[in-house]
Structure formats: structure tokens, C-alpha cells
Amino acid sequence: MAQQFLQRPQIRAAPEQMRREAVPKRMRRGPFAQAQPRPRRPYRAPDRATVDQIYRIGRERGHLLDRAPALAPHIHPDYYAGYLRDPDGRLIEFVCHASEG
Secondary structure, three states, X not given: OHHHHOOOOOOOOOHHHHHHHHOOHHHOOHHHOOOOOOOEXXXXXXXXXXXXXXXXXXXXXXXXXXXXXXXXXXXXXXXXXXXXXXXXXXXXXXXXXXXXX
């Protein structure tokens, strides 16, 4: 199950085109011209063990590791998440909202 999260989707357009189209026209000029949005992509995992497994597989496959799985009680008491970066630099979050049982 964890392996399906780490497969890179097929992209039909060139990455440069996709990034340019993601930026509104009003932000393509002036002081914001260099800003490229890097959205966070959250994926819900059924349990904390799956979050740990996805992070481990990502490390084994050479993905850029951002933050190791941990609780984030400032978001809510059972928010357990790990973060990786995909090959294009986007932040990928794997999160479980279930309490440890």
C-alpha cells in the first residue's frame, strides 16, 4: 500500500509550462516574477505505522527527506505526519489523524 504513494504520476506537459500556468498572470511580472508556488500535497494514511513505512521507503529510494514522522500537537493532539519532497521539489505530506491505539 505504501508503495503506491511513491510512484511519480505521468505528466503530459513540460514541467516549466505547468509551473508557469500555476502562477496567476498578475504575478508573472514585477517583484513576484521569480516566485514559484510549491504547494503541499497531503495524503491521508490509515495509521501511524503506514506513515513510518512510507517515510522509510522514500528514504530507501533516495527521495529528499524534509521532516521525519512526528506528532504535531500544535495542529491537533493526534496529528502524526512525515514529509518528503518529490523530484520536482513539491512538499509531500503523509498524515494520520487517528490516535495511537
